[in-house]
Amino acid sequence: MMTAVVAVLLCLSAVVRCHAGVLVSPVLVEANGVRAGDEIVITCTELDGREQLLSLSLGMFDQDQSGLVFFLEDEEAQARAAEIIELPRRQVELRPYERKELILRVRSADFASSYLAVFIRSQHGSVSSRLAVLLMLCSAAAEEAVELTDLLVDKHSVALTFHNFGTRHGTAAGVVAAYDGRGVLLNELYLESGRILPNRTRTVHLDLALQPAAVRFVPGEGLGSGLMVSDVSW
Amino acid sequence: MRWNLRLFHLGFFCALILIAAGSVLAAPEEGAVTLVVEVKAGSAISVQDTLSFPEAGPGQPVEAALEVTVWSNVDWQLGVAATAAQRDTVPAVLDGELSVKAISGQWYAIDEVPIPVIDTVSKTTKDGATFAIPFRFTPGFGDEPGTYYITVEFTVVPAI
Numbered sequence: 413m414m415t416a417v418v419a420v421l422l423c424l425s426a427v428v429r430c431h432a433g434v435l436v437s438p439v440l441v442e443a444n445g446v447r448a449g450d451e452i453v454i455t456c457t458e459l460d461g462r463e464q465l466l467s468l469s470l471g472m473f474d475q476d477q478s479g480l481v482f483f484l485e486d487e488e489a490q491a492r493a494a495e496i497i498e499l500p501r502r503q504v505e506l507r508p509y510e511r512k513e514l515i516l517r518v519r520s521a522d523f524a525s526s527y528l529a530v531f532i533r534s535q536h537g538s539v540s541s542r543l544a545v546l547l548m549l550c551s552a553a554a555e556e557a558v559e560l561t562d563l564l565v566d567k568h569s570v571a572l573t574f575h576n577f578g579t580r581h582g583t584a585a586g587v588v589a590a591y592d593g594r595g596v597l598l599n600e601l602y603l604e605s606g607r608i609l610p611n612r613t614r615t616v617h618l619d620l621a622l623q624p625a626a627v628r629f630v631p632g633e634g635l636g637s638g639l640m641v642s643d644v645s646w
Numbered sequence: 647m648r649w650n651l652r653l654f655h656l657g658f659f660c661a662l663i664l665i666a667a668g669s670v671l672a673a674p675e676e677g678a679v680t681l682v683v684e685v686k687a688g689s690a691i692s693v694q695d696t697l698s699f700p701e702a703g704p705g706q707p708v709e710a711a712l713e714v715t716v717w718s719n720v721d722w723q724l725g726v727a728a729t730a731a732q733r734d735t736v737p738a739v740l741d742g743e744l745s746v747k748a749i750s751g752q753w754y755a756i757d758e759v760p761i762p763v764i765d766t767v768s769k770t771t772k773d774g775a776t777f778a779i780p781f782r783f784t785p786g787f788g789d790e791p792g793t794y795y796i797t798v799e800f801t802v803v804p805a806i
Contacts (some may be wrong), residue, residue, distance in 0.1 A: 437687065480762055533799075541800045541801075546805045
């Protein structure tokens, strides 16, 4: 019987073990009141003591209900990103320990908010790894409107769901208070949702020490807008 | 009237001395300078160059783990995608399946679209955070015998 034997090698990213090849900073840019012609500066620093060839590309990003980022890298998304941001070049060479600034220029600010990713890929022969720089760009008129839309309690845990009805990303923050059947406070926890993109929903789970009879979410002062106070009893 | 004026001058003088003394006490020590620095979010990644699986026949899964180290001063997540495959030096389409085990313990088949293997993790120390990420390859009957090279790409993403 013939046995097909397959040996597989994974070719993985470019940097030598235990050495960070290229440091990229900042990796998260939040810019409000963006206008065409604005510049965003990204710094790349070679840390490994060898020449590095970096390649740059664009995409868009979104988030799922748990807040995890995922990318849109199809042709349409890349074209949309390229309408908004102009890359200075597609490839950058770094000499050992060299630091270079990449200046991205905003081509068009014809949006309320836009969420782009700049991928900086370190290439070394046939292998690669990349760092994503997230650009969260908003016009001056864009507003956040995060509201609590659901609050579910399951024994010792509570799930709070927020939705952003606004035109720019926002964050919900406040205190989750748990009470027993007599209204005695059992537990009080500070909650921050993380960023919620416009028209996106994000659910945050919290563990409680004791099973409550009622839970109330009290939004923090000056944080977000339109947050509701909710009581849940069962 | 004259005494009142003298008292006023005396009071004004004392007030000046107190203000001067207060200024001296409030001022930083001579030679001390306040340095202001703005720290930005930054990330870096290191993984080994190659990972070799043991030999395997069709339908026989083989596993190997890969160490990945990430440095970041903000919360981050890590995705992985398989971007290309070749048999010896020729581009190939794999009949077998390449999977990765996420930090949650779940196995996921990987292709060109990055999937999260490490959900949101806190910022690291200066030594970075190192994870052993298991990969599994199960050859298919459509994979002819030979040595296959699969290019895998990791993406470090700041958590939002």
